[in-house]
Amino acid sequence: MKKKLKAFTLIELLVAMIIASIVIGFCYGSYRMVFRYYNDFRKTSIAVNKTALLHSLLVKDFSLSKKALSNNHQVAFEFYADDKRTSYAFEQNAVIRKFNGETDTFAFAVTNLSIKLFGKEINKEDHLTDNLSFIISSNDESNRFDFHKIYGADILMENDSLSLITK
Numbered sequence: 508m509k510k511k512l513k514a515f516t517l518i519e520l521l522v523a524m525i526i527a528s529i530v531i532g533f534c535y536g537s538y539r540m541v542f543r544y545y546n547d548f549r550k551t552s553i554a555v556n557k558t559a560l561l562h563s564l565l566v567k568d569f570s571l572s573k574k575a576l577s578n579n580h581q582v583a584f585e586f587y588a589d590d591k592r593t594s595y596a597f598e599q600n601a602v603i604r605k606f607n608g609e610t611d612t613f614a615f616a617v618t619n620l621s622i623k624l625f626g627k628e629i630n631k632e633d634h635l636t637d638n639l640s641f642i643i644s645s646n647d648e649s650n651r652f653d654f655h656k657i658y659g660a661d662i663l664m665e666n667d668s669l670s671l672i673t674k
Contacts, residue, residue: 550646551646554645554646554648557613557614557615557645558615558643558645558650560613561602561604561613561615561643561652562652564604564611565595565639565652565654566654568584568593568595569584569639569654569655569656570656571584571586571587572584572585572586572593572656573585573586573587573662574635574658574662575635575636575637575639575656576634576635576636577622577629577634577635577636578632578634579632580596580597580598580620581594581595581596581597582594582595582597582622582636582639583595591606591607593605593606594606597617597620597641598617599616599617600614600615600616600617601613601614601615601617602615602617602643613643614645615643615644615645616643616644616645617641617642617643618641618642618643618644619640619641619642620640620641621638621639621640621641622636622638622639623636623637623638623639624636624637624638625637626638635658635662635663636656637655637656637657637658638653638654638655638656639652639653639654640652640653640654
């Protein structure tokens with residue numbers, strides 16, 4: 508008596524393998540698409556977070572500082588509480604912030620840098636500034652930053668800045 512073995516035929520195995528390869532192909536394509544979207548989102552998220560951090564640091568330093576002094580492509584902030592200074596250097600491909608011996612570098616292309624006092628461009632070194640504006644670019648996206656500071660008469664007189672109003 509011969510026993511009959513229960514098994515799949517070669518055609519059944521071939522059909523199952525073809526169906527499995529089609530399903531695996533769809534899964535791999537979906538995985539690649541989701542991974543690409545994730546990487547794009549992550550890059551955009553990092554750029555937005557860096558932009559937001561730079562903006563919040565500049566807003567904080569502008570608002571809490573006693574005065575903002577400009578020097579070529581740099582702005583330094585002096586604070587009331589202590590003699591510490593925070594400085595920002597605006598390079599062609601970066602904004603560099605120095606505070607308490609620490610350096611933060613923000614990799615942005617900086618264009619249209621404008622440092623003014625009473626609406627006039629400043630060319631002197633270590634001169635008071637009340638307006639800072641520039642455009643940063645990163646990943647084909649540009650953001651304009653504008654900061655303005657209002658000084659009391661004591662600070663303006665201390666730095667002999669009132670003479671610029673009459674000129």
